[in-house]
Amino acid sequence: MVRDTAEFPEIFPGDYPSDDIPPGELLRAVLEVALAAVPGQLVLAVSGGRDSMALLHAMARWAPERIAAVATFDHATGVYATDACSLVAAEARRLGVTVVRERARTVGTSEAAWRDARWSFLRRVARGFRAQVATAHTRDDQLETILMRALRGSGARGLAALAAPSPVVRPWLRVSRGELARWVDTEQLPYREDPMNASLEFLRGRVRHQLLPTLEAASPGFGADLLAMGERAAAWRRDVERWLDASGVIVNGEGTRCSLPARLLEQTTVEGRAVIWPALCARAGVTLDAHGTRAAVRFTTTNRRGAHITLAGGATVERRCDSRGDVFDVRRAGGQGTAWPVHAGPSDALPPRFGRWRCRRLGVEPLANDPWTIGLPAGVPVVVRPWAEGDRIKTAGAPAGRRVTRYFSENRVAVLDRPSWPVVLVDDEPFWIPGICRGLAAPSRPGRPDLIWYRCEREFD
Structure with missing residues (x-):
């Protein structure tokens, strides 16, 4: 089951009266609210940057019993990456926290490659500790992600961005980088500033340093409006996920395969299918683009058992029969159907x-x-x-x-x-x-x- 995001007070991000609250009290309150909605222990994803080091120290101070381990990943991109991981490892050990460190075997050349390698590592560590991953994404990260997805033509599902229902815990999502910086400076916490944060080489850097400031200057309140749109999209996605949970969807233990009774999709409208298919495929770790969604919607009317389609990345959707009758079965590439050696x-x-x-x-x-x-x-x-x-x-x-x-x-x-x-x-x-x-x-x-x-x-x- 996909965990719902933490239920914060019904205010838009940024409405905390943080100027009137000492930074430590603010962060402790935010952390308590976030953790109250999450059972079990957490694997903290700590890169060595300011925001993630704030998460490490805040958790060690106010909720040490919830830490399963700290996970830090060296992308092998240079001296900074190695030094940052070394700092994380040293601070975690000093705080008495288990740390898992790994270095990439190959050097990625894009943001997507770095992200995939890092998340593969984090998921492995979380499975090993039977815990959920917690990241230090902030309100600023959410704002940048919404705008980047809007530029790519994302619909409501994508515009929910980091606030979408997810097994990943993000305690700082309603806290700004500035608010974290105040506390880090007050406590004199160590961190390493990633030189890529100032770079304009990748899209996120250009959005952060050029596009967002320009749009905010041209239309004051632009950022708040964008965040509010993301909140509405996230609420819509939570409704879709709740419907899917109640519909009888079954997901295998590895999260690579899921199925849903075919009649539930057949009884909906074309527009409803376009909403349900991406949510269903996501349960198997499959992301549908617009072309894949259209193909899945068309496939809904296929009545022949055993019929299947292949989606981008090698994922498959099949109509088959089980104890519930006809079901649509989604499988991620490399899952249960993969052949084995002779x-x-x-x-x-x-x-x-x-x-x-x-x-x-x-x-x-x-x-x-x-x-x-x-x-x-x-x-x-x-x-x-x-x-x-x-x-x-x-x-x-x-x-x-x-x-x-x-x-x-x-x-x-x-x-x-x-x-x-x-x-x-x-x-x-x-x-x-x-x-x-x-x-x-x-x-x-x-x-x-x-x-x-x-x-x-x-x-x-």
């Missing part, structure tokens, strides 16, 4: 796993004729590989051979599951398709002592 070896030494499949050697011959079990002749070389287009298997019902896809269709195996389905070969001939059929050469007479019995079955989420 295994070759003797029949008495099959590995315990093939991708998302488990293979278990049985001590005795099974009593029932189970398609998920097989008896392999002892001492025979066996190859286990993923199914390939064109595979044929000779069975008792089709001694001349029949395409495996026909058996898949008869057993209602989803198209997207087939590339990861194991095929067992003996003497280069398909011998067994677990759960589907046995080849003509597979032993059929029970009680043979020279057979080694295995059970192979899928590992479901």
Whole structure:
């Protein structure tokens, strides 16, 4: 479930009477409100800059029991990046906080590449500690992000920006950089100023130093109006997420796959589908652009089970059947359907796993004729590989051979599951398709002592 953002007082960002409140009292109050809406512990994303160092020290002072660890990432971009990480590590240890530090193996060349590498690291650390990530994004970051997305033509979903419902905790989102600076200066906290903050090389720098000041000068109150628009967009997104939570959406444990009953999308209008599809895909970590949204909306009227479309980045949407009836299934690229390496070896030494499949050697011959079990002749070389287009298997019902896809269709195996389905070969001939059929050469007479019995079955989420 996607966590809702913290419920702050119903005022627009920037309306805190911060000039009348000592900076420490303001930040402590903001932090208490933010943490009250978040259960469990947090992994603090600390870069070494002023805002994130303020988060580290504020949490260590006022909520140390909520810190699972501090995570700091060296982008390998130069001396500053390494020095900043060293500062974070030293301060975290001095404060008695666990710190996880990592250096990028390759140097990114764009803001997007840096962001992807950093978030991959942060998510790994958070999973390891079973915690949520907390960042030091401020009201100024939110304002810049809204404007950048508006320039790219984002709709309401994108304009919610950093205030959108998210598993990421952002305690400083209603605090300005200036308010954090007052406290950091008062407490004389150490930090490193990122030289990229003053650079105009990337879009965020140009928005921060040129575009926003110009727009504010030309139209006083422009920033406040933009933030208010972001608030309305975020409230709209929270309503959409609540509807999705109540609709029966199912997400796998890895967050790479989700499904929703097809009737819920079929019963909505075209405009409603254009709202629901991006929210549904986001549950599987898939971001829909305008083209992808239009494709998903058109796909809603597809009634054939097994039909699917491929979205940007290799993500897929499929119509299939489960215990709820017809569902739309969204999978992120590289998820459950990914093929696995070929295994070759003797029949008495099959590995315990093939991708998302488990293979278990049985001590005795099974009593029932189970398609998920097989008896392999002892001492025979066996190859286990993923199914390939064109595979044929000779069975008792089709001694001349029949395409495996026909058996898949008869057993209602989803198209997207087939590339990861194991095929067992003996003497280069398909011998067994677990759960589907046995080849003509597979032993059929029970009680043979020279057979080694295995059970192979899928590992479901």
